[in-house]
Amino acid sequence: MNERERRDFEQGLAEEVDAFLAGKPSRRTFIKRFGQMMGMIPLAGLALPAWVDQALAQAAVDLADASTPLGRAQAAAVKASTEGPADGSAFRAVQAAKQFPNVTLNMTYESGLQALDPRNFSGPVWEKFTGMKSNVVELSHPDQYSKPIAEHIAASGAYDILDIEPAWTPSLADGGVIAPLDDYIAKYMNKADFDDYHPLFKALPTYKGKIWGFFDDGDMFALYYRKDIFSDPKLQDAYQKKFGKALEVPKTWEDYAQTAQFITDQLQPNVYGAGHFRKAGSPGNQFDFLQQFRANKGVFFDADMKAQLSTPAGMKTLENMIAANKASIPGNNELDAVSLWAAFLQGKVAMIYSWPPTGRMAANYSQSAKAINFIPQSSIAGKVGYAVVPGGHPEHATGYSKALTADSPNAEAAYLFMQWATSPPVSLARTMLPYSLRDPYRLSHYKSEEYRALWPDAKEYLVNLCNSANGGLLDMVMPGWQDYALSLDRMCSSVWAGTDPKAALDTAAAEWDQTTERLGVDSQKAFFAEYNKLPGSSADHTVESLGMAVKLE
Template sequence: MKRKFFQLSTVLIVVVLISALFLIGGKGKKEAPEVVVPEEAVMRVGSQKERAEALAKQYAGVTVTILTEGIAAGPPMAFAKQFEEATGVKVKVIPSPYTETMSRPLVEHEAGTGAIDIYRIVPDWVPDFAVAGVIQSIDDLVKKYMTEEDLADIEPGRLLATMYYEGEIWGMLMDGDIFILYYRADIFEDPEAMKQFKAKYGYELAPPKNWEQYNQIGQFITDFTGGKVYGGAGVRAPGQAYFWFNQLFKGAGGMHFDPETMKPLINGEIGRQTMQQLVKELEFGPPGMVNWGITELWSGFVDGKVAMHFAWPPGGRFAEAASGLANYPTWLPPTKIAGKIKYALLPGPFKGEGPPGAGMMGNGFWVLSSDSRNREATFAFMMWMNSAEMALKTSLYANSLMDPYRLSQFEAPEYQAAWPNASLYLETLREAGKYALVPTKMLGGTEIDEIIDVAVTSVMGGMPIQAALDEAVKKMEAVVNRLGRDRVKATYKDLTKMQEEIHS
């Protein structure tokens, strides 16, 4: 109860602050402090990394501060010294709980401290933070210091789903977070398991094509292993459970709103099917899964207790640490499944045939605080960390939460050879980008995600599915009415347009 109370308290703070800043600030986009750039302009020559270093050198002695989720602090802390030695710009990293990365930017902005330059956030939060004046567009800086080639190396689905909002670039992608399926190939390819499965269900034991198959496979593995390995698992605890709802809901073609009327639609047939699926997985999942967060999910997988799950990519690298990757996360048990896993795209439909489910984009997005007093120096560090060279380094830093998002990363021989199945891992992650689902990146999206999260955890606690969804719809209606139906509608149309462009 304490954990849930903390989550709801955080949401309340966010709702109050966003609403207040929205009403006070109108459009909410705050002008960034003026910074005088030396006449020796940075030429757009050399690699992105070299240009970032040249820009940063003009601000030697400045300190850039970043607020990030604690378990994502590894790479910026690991490479801060290298950046300082190359440029003279210091980097201070503040690790924080996930929920604080949502609330603290609003608190800092309201107080006008200017203490934080970079926030690591979820892309969903961009519209709310932008309208509240908490963050600023970096579109002008990207056009000034980056080239078309720099951006062309970023996988298109991830680029559109994260960096763009209303036609402008609002942050720098640092992490190619996307959902794919991770499964125990040693169990799926076990001759006896394959024989028994086909005899029971009439088709081959292989990655599922729909969620009905996922359930059948999951239950079979739990039974086949006598509960020593559970067929599947997922996140159901407060805070990030909405990602799992959104993956199934949007992957099956669900829309949060009617784009013309902005009537919430999550309490319809696809919403009910989504909730039913989330509940169904508890039947073949590990005991206590209703309280599992991402740490518990990854722990259960690398410990060999879960045969199949879908989540963000780090779990795939963590599971292979024994195959040669260093700096294994201290917050996970030692992996027991190195060399035993494979990867696949997620199912889309609940039953029958259909295209694969698009991966749900997640975290790993750096944005520039509107109150930063070191705008260009801050951008230089963001640009440096986003460069092809540093992206490869950070994605191979084993306890990193930064996953590949650049085409050059997917194709890098060093990454391809990182473990025996690394090429399949990279191929699957790259393919998933073609089906990328745009997060709830719309005005009010922060609240909508939290409303869905509460609905999921309420159902996990025993609340009837329809009642939970109907209650969520009422809350979503209230958000739309409070923020202004036309304004919310415009941002939702921007989201759907972006989604169509990715899938075209």
């Protein structure tokens, strides 16, 4: 093993351990796991093989062919950055940034595919425009939170720009790790850009009346289903005879389990009705429980900040999830998101709900990039439909904001990059990169004719993401989020292993109360009150229920 391979091995091992402890795999692990699932990367060894690193290194630095939708979007981003309009955020950022030609920006990104954007597109393009260089620091997901805190305590000034979960914003802001952007926004930004955010995402970086970052990743869950299966005349007739109603894409979680069981009974072992990423620590259990629990009118805490998990809403949620598990592909409870994607692409599963890359992979768009051409071709391209998850309230699971570190030695230069990268034309080009995991979040993304031209059904995909955000629910944007989430993951995993659901809910509720007490009941009550102001904090406080829904055609 040479020195580089040894470093890769140790880095991969550290990331996997961190990911296991925190319940979140890194995208580097995603690449490796996907290859393993398809038999293209050996199961032994943790480092990526050299040919994968070479493929990643060959990801296009130059702009794409201008005759393609992606190329046209990139050309529009270049024009907006260099020609204007003069009041556009992209143009203003580039012009102002030219005063910092010798600066190198240190920015954190999650390891793997997320980091390909700044390494191969936005970083090099920004350098061409401004002379400013960028250094991409790849971190495992847990380290994206812990490392900036450690560097802040050490006053090292190691990082300029952070990729953070929106849920971390209050903790990092109160801890002095990140800086508010309001003064820079007033000086440089076209504030009309804020109106281009979907309303679910617009307020996410706002805390205590200040703006602490730019939202940058619309990680909305959605339902992806096989249109050919749901339109099959024989299945439609059999379903009508059995249940006295039409076979349709399910609207409730009860119908979801029933439909999945019917498809499994009719088509197994070739196709199963559903699949879920239920593996402990994968993650997945926490997000699924959160969206179903709130769709069932569950609330997190009472007025005294006591956990309200062990309630009829909690029991109904676990019962629905258990029924869905029984109707699913064998090994369902040990699947992670990657293995579920693989099963769906291979045509083994009729329905899944997951993050937006599902749609791009199923259409074979992601596989168009040389950087990740080891992802197998989809066997279901052209057969996939898109819908809001049953219950109508999908989770916005994690996502990212760009934040400015309070200790940055290049604060103004770093801010200008953030403004440029998240501006409407540049962010569109970034979310259209086939090898990136950045997902649409602006209205201009959903409406983009170029994005809608990426594959035949891309328009329906984008409209559904917008509709999903209208009824979408947010992770807890408050301290302790990770601990609360991991309690839910442990709770669900114990139920899959045979624990009585009521007992598991009681245990999780007790763990939530311990977390709240450790962080301070009064303090958490104040944070929870702030969180409840955000659209998407509960099923009764969504963008749609507030009259702010965005309807697209």
